[in-house]
Amino acid sequence: MSALSELMNPKRVKIGLQAKDKEGVLRELVDLLDIPEENKEILLEALKRREELGSTGIGRGIAIPHSRSTVIDNLYLVIGVSKEGVDFDAVDGRPVHIFFLLVAPPNDPGSRYLIYLGRVAQLAKKIVENNVDYLSVESPEELIELLSSLEKE
């Protein structure tokens, strides 16, 4: 199976998220997907429903919002960075600075969704362990390069 970095596309990376709250961040991330507006609303509902089960803010400034949805035709990873940080009800109560949004269609061959969710979690662990300075990154391309090399370590 391909590396997580294969899912990273500069068009789906935003440095400098503007949103100040959970719903705003989810909306800003979903907006980076090339799907019709109404479908974005449906996806947003599914993501919010997942957050109601418990925040996907895993602590140390990282969140991994995720959902399957019929309005998605493939597995997509969207990454957003907030310099100021957003209150995302993270497990440690700290603001979240980097978001990995993973979305997938209802069925995906080989359960790629669950496997890639695990890979995102592994990458998050590496970010924390290596104290990666992603906040000083200035462009989507630079962030992808940083995360790709981290994944390979």
Next chain:
Amino acid sequence: MDSLSKKLLVLQDIELKLRDLRDPRYIETFGKVDEERIKALEEAKKKLEAEIPKDKLNLFKSLMKMHGRAVAIVIEGDTCSNCFAKLPVGIQPPGPDEIVQCNICGLILYFDN
């Protein structure tokens, strides 16, 4: 009030979410979600099911069992997102209490507009 096809779409999302929450690979990544919260999601599912006519709910369940999904969306106005078959010319979104199925794969179609 949501249309029947929208309710089925949401029901599918809830079912998939419940399935993932119980998958060992998911639990390994995110830990076990609080049982009370899973119960609340199951309650929401029951409430939604109660709003769906029995024959349509049975169809939904049999499609989920057969294909692992029951609802597809119509893309570009005339294509099923599940099998990518072109839908019959002139196909229209159903009334709020009706559904339309793809004539090739049989999935329930959700028209986004």
